[in-house]
Amino acid sequence: MELWSAERVSERIEALASAHPGGVVATDGDGTLWSGDVGEDLFHAFLRHGRVEAPAVDAIRREARDHELSDAGTGPDVARRLYDAYLAGGFPEERICEVMTWCFAGWTRGEVREFARAVVEQGRLASRLHGEVLRVLERMRLRGIPVVVVSASPVDVVVEAAARVGFAEADVVAARPRFQGAVMLPEVERPIPYADGKVARLREHVGPARLVYAALGDNAFDVALLASARVGVAVRPKPRLRQRAHEVEGLVELSP
Numbered sequence: 001m002e003l004w005s006a007e008r009v010s011e012r013i014e015a016l017a018s019a020h021p022g023g024v025v026a027t028d029g030d031g032t033l034w035s036g037d038v039g040e041d042l043f044h045a046f047l048r049h050g051r052v053e054a055p056a057v058d059a060i061r062r063e064a065r066d067h068e069l070s071d072a073g074t075g076p077d078v079a080r081r082l083y084d085a086y087l088a089g090g091f092p093e094e095r096i097c098e099v100m101t102w103c104f105a106g107w108t109r110g111e112v113r114e115f116a117r118a119v120v121e122q123g124r125l126a127s128r129l130h131g132e133v134l135r136v137l138e139r140m141r142l143r144g145i146p147v148v149v150v151s152a153s154p155v156d157v158v159v160e161a162a163a164r165v166g167f168a169e170a171d172v173v174a175a176r177p178r179f180q181g182a183v184m185l186p187e188v189e190r191p192i193p194y195a196d197g198k199v200a201r202l203r204e205h206v207g208p209a210r211l212v213y214a215a216l217g218d219n220a221f222d223v224a225l226l227a228s229a230r231v232g233v234a235v236r237p238k239p240r241l242r243q244r245a246h247e248v249e250g251l252v253e254l255s256p
Contacts, residue, residue, distance in 0.1 A: 001234060001245055001253040006135035009214065009233055009254060013136075016213040016230055017145050023211035025140055026202055026225060027133065029151035029158055029174075031218035032235045034128040038120065038161045039153030039175075043083070043100040045119045047076045053106025059186035063099060067091055079103060093221065094152070094194045101154040101175040105186035112184060116156035125164050132256050133216060133235055137165065145213070148173060150202050150225060152194040173205045198225040216254070220244050226251060 004012075013025060030037040046052075052060070052075035060078045061071040069085055071078055082099060085091035104112045140147050148171050151158045155174035162172050175192040178185045191197030202212070202225065215222075215229035220240035226232030232248040234241055236256060245251050 001237075001242075001251050003255045004233070004252045005255045006132045006139075009231070009252070010136050010139035012231055013140065013145065013213045014143055016211070017143065020211050020213075023145075023213045024206050025136075025145060025147045025214050025216075026150050026212055026229065027137075027147060027216040028198075028218060028222050028225065028235075029149050029162065030153055031238065032216050032222075033130060033133055033149070033165060034125055034161065035130070035236075036123075036128055037153065038123065038125075038157045039097065039100050039151075041123050042116055042119050042154060042157040043079075043103065045115070045122075046103055047079060049115070050076060051107075052076055052079070052103070055186050056103050056105040059102065059105065060099065063095070067095075094192065094197075097152045097175055097192055097194055098188045098190075101188050101192065102177045102184065102186045104177070105184045107184050108182045109179065109184070110182070113156045113160070116154070117160045119157060120160040120164065125161055129165065130235060130256070132254050134165065136216075136254075141166070147171065148202065148205060150193050150198050151175070152192055152198070152221065173201045195221045196224045198222065199228045202228070217241070223247050 057075035064071040064078050086096040149162045151174045155176050158174040159169045159172050176189045178187040193201040212229040214231040215225045216233045216235050217226050218235045219238045223244050226248045232251040234253045
């Protein structure tokens with residue numbers, strides 16, 4: 001991958017916007033806008049908190065049985081088992097993103113948002129932001145070019161984290177749980193914005209024909225999103241993305 005500065009990436013996007021007005025820029029959140037994973041921060045805080053309501057416990061146990069894992073112990077015990085299996089390669093990554101999204105089943109919308117806000121506040125997000133990406137965002141805002149965050153993490157924590165970087169809630173596409181009234185259900189809206197689902201959800205959000213000038217991502221599950229843009233930009237790329245870089249024509253790496 002050729003190394004591009006934030007200024008060169010910005011200039012390329014601006015040139016595309018001049019030639020083809022009306023497009024957008026898309027960026028992943030975890031590992032791209034900031035280091036670490038706010039979805040995992042939320043999940044681990046949830047397990048420490050210990051309030052796992054009955055609908056979530058039942059669904060967590062089903063996930064364990066479906067993937068030939070023990071469903072013995074408390075709800076938090078089984079949830080940790082799912083996460084450990086994911087780390088060991090025995091539970092699908094997309095599925096653990098879904099579990100992290102609906103694990104608050106039985107909580108109200110307001111409770112989940114308040115909890116997510118506290119997690120972001122305590123997570124020292126300001127110290128984890130990627131300055132090179134912020135420089136691109138600043139240029140886009142000065143030029144009036146819309147930027148959309150597309151993340152597989154739960155929507156409430158992504159909204160709270162993205163707000164620290166100047167994004168409105170309307171500019172966030174993330175994994176969404178289903179609700180019955182104000183109470184969360186142990187279900188998600190599928191597909192979540194993971195792998196090909198990132199493109200599907202982005203298109204749903206901005207329209208099927210709107211040009212994506214550039215997409216920024218850091219990992220293998222961003223490949224489809226990166227390939228959907230005129231310019232794919234790898235941000236501090238993980239080894240799995242480097243291994244698949246050949247799948248994104250013209251992929252460049254943002255210089256840190």
